[in-house]
Amino acid sequence: MHAFEAVLLMLGMVLLSNVLNRFIPQIAIPLIQVVLGMMLSIFTTFDYFDLSSEFFMLLFLAPLLFNDGVNVDKKALWREKKAIFTLSIVLVFVTVGLLGEFIHWLIPAMPIAGSFALAAALAPTDAVAVSALAEKVKIPHKMMHTLEGESLINDASGLVSFQFAVAALLTGTFSIVQAGISFVLISLGGVLVGELIS
Known part of the structure; x- marks a missing residue:
């Protein structure tokens, strides 16, 4: 209660x-x-x-991301798919790797897996923050569509990075194959649920 x-x-x-x-x-x-x-x-x-994290995501994150996803221009996202893919997947994983190494160098007492978990929590940009920023600052339409698409899609790569960093911290093992499969399943699951709802 x-x-x-x-x-x-x-x-x-x-x-x-x-x-x-x-x-x-x-x-x-x-x-x-x-x-x-x-x-x-x-x-x-x-x-x-x-x-619980599941309850928090259901109560707060899901409605916010759904609202941004409904209002975004789908055709513009498809036109900018290459830039969005690069920013939301490649850049997130590179950021997690570099930032994780930097955090571990900065705080040597922190385990490397813990450093990567912290980096994974910080790496993805926030879709709601992008929308709030656009209300205050004039951003070119093409750049805005890229930022909106990137901020909506990068959650999958951020969640997978965080999940496997925490698993590596607790178990001491990491599987790149399992991480890749998990990322594909999360991404395809999100697309499937989105198609069913819309």
């Missing part, structure tokens, strides 16, 4: 942040939400509660 109340309170803060943004449009919604989150942690007792 404690987690349910906290979720309701957070959803109320999201609603309040949108209302406040109507009155003060100069301040980006994410900044308003950060301030409201700080106020929640200071003035309430909701300093800690258990919330």
Whole structure:
């Protein structure tokens, strides 16, 4: 029940942040939400509660990504498929590799698999952040379509990287073949579910 109340309170803060943004449009919604989150942690007792990652993804991430996916220009995404593929898959894996090595060099006490897990959590860009940025900054249409497509697709590569980095951290083993198969299944599953819904 404690987690349910906290979720309701957070959803109320999201609603309040949108209302406040109507009155003060100069301040980006994410900044308003950060301030409201700080106020929640200071003035309430909701300093800690258990919330499973699956429940969090279902409650918060899925609706946000679905909303961005519905509003995106599909034909423009297909035209920019080469750039989107390069940014959302190749660049994410390269970023995870380089950033993981850098984090391990920076903090030698952290296991290499833990460094890669942290890098995988940081590597993918956020689709919602791209949309929020586009509202404040004028971005060329071609670049905007590329950024939108990349931010929607790169979650699969980021999740696979994170999943196998954590598995390597816990078990001490890593399989590139299993990681590749998992990535293909996640990607095809997302496409299939999207086609069924639309």
